[in-house]
Amino acid sequence: MTILIENTRTGRKEVFEPRNDPVRMYVCGMTPKDLPHLGHAFMFIHMDVIRRYLEYSGYSVHHVQNFTDIDDKIIDRAIKADRDPMDWSQEHTEAYFKVMDRLKVLRAHEFPRVTESIPAIIQDVQQLIRSGHAYVTSTGVYFDAGSFPTYGELSGRTSDDGLAGARVAVDEEKKDVRDWALWKVDSTGPIGWESPWGRGRPGWHIECSTMIQETLGSHIDIHGGGIDLVFPHHENEIAQAEAATQETPFVSYWTHTGLILTDGEKMAHSSGNFTTVTDVLSKVAPDVLRLYLLSVHYRSPLHFSALALQQTKTGYERLLGVLRTRGQDESPDNNALSKSGLEIRKTFESSMNDDFNTPRAIGAIYEFGRTINRLAPTSSVTNVTEAKNIFIELLEVLGITLYEPETNSSNIEPYINMLVAVRQQLREANKWDLADQIRDDLADLGVIIEDTADGTDWRLA
């Protein structure tokens, strides 16, 4: 079974053949300047599923994800809030963990931070200057794009024609408009480190190149991030890393996730039109949000819609319903369900093998749920349990752990049981009005009553 991954660099689906064991995977993390929004959730959840699926497929994965915990925006935001920039980014780094843990995004094995990588960054910049790929000006150190012949390959900007009408700030000292800062000299700012070029801080792109080399080495198998990072960030990362190490290509597979759109435009901190993850999680369970975000292919844009989210919630409740399905004690074992389980696993895997097609995989899981419900009345308890285990296992690969809402105070249970028992007596006495009244009243309190052939079940809404 081979896995195909669409590689941004080539624009094609390629057979996944990692060069490293464990697989080296780097995901561009957040600049912790504000709370994580749905766009972050989309990217990190899809990257999480890629990692989970590789692990499901038998690979070991070494996953590294950075925090760009100091940059111009963080400093701006902190100053405006009259806060220390380091505290500000630390606070938002913690917010990231809090939210992503709730979303069951597996933690990376390492989380390098810019502020902890300054010496290595300075070394890398020195190395780039020595090798003629960078030069010093009065404002800092710049990478010389012209010194890297394949600059622009990732994003398809192989010539500088495209920059003609671009809004690029003019800097007289820069040799080329494409050049970018590796080190920004800043003698008076609130945050700075000493360097051979004066007190200052790293430019935006160099940190990723450095931290990748520090944690994973000169070659990695998978590099992920949002598609808005392709240019210039990832383009520059390639130039910096490959110019320094001569390792080409330093990334085997570039994977980029589509953007979340809201009100017809990209969700972003900078434009202010973002919905925080925490906000959404106050309305739906983490699993529902995951299911919603995974119901679109990772490369596609997603127009956030509160209506679609609600629709997903209803669908999710159907998945939960599958867990309540029971086989028949007196039914003999038969292989109908296990056969279906094998088929569904195959469909699931072929979907995921095809560039991690989560929407198709989810479709297969829904179908399997329906099959379980349909066959349960004529299947043994063992058959149904086995099928449900596959159902649960496949959802787990997507990071979705089905669970019933917890009874927050377990001592309400005897009272509900008592009401159910009383209601049962009323039903046996044909006092339907009273029995229905109890059912309705409990429903108002968030307790769902369902009468089945085997008796009455209840659960919390």
Added chain:
RNA sequence: GGCGACGUAGCCAAGUGGUAAGGCAGGGGUCUGCAAAACCCUUAUCCUGGGUUCGAUUCCCAGCGUCGCCUCCA
């Protein structure tokens, strides 16, 4: 201006050169004291106009529309 993505049912969303997964909603049933849950049946010819082909929603061209990158961005 340059580069790129997308346009599939009421909503969300897969997919294929030979008449289109799945979810939600709707309609009709089965089951149930009623209901709920569950199950069954049912609801699209794929933006427009050309072209290639025996045949295109799927390939090519043009147009219209939406979005992204080129500045910070996941």
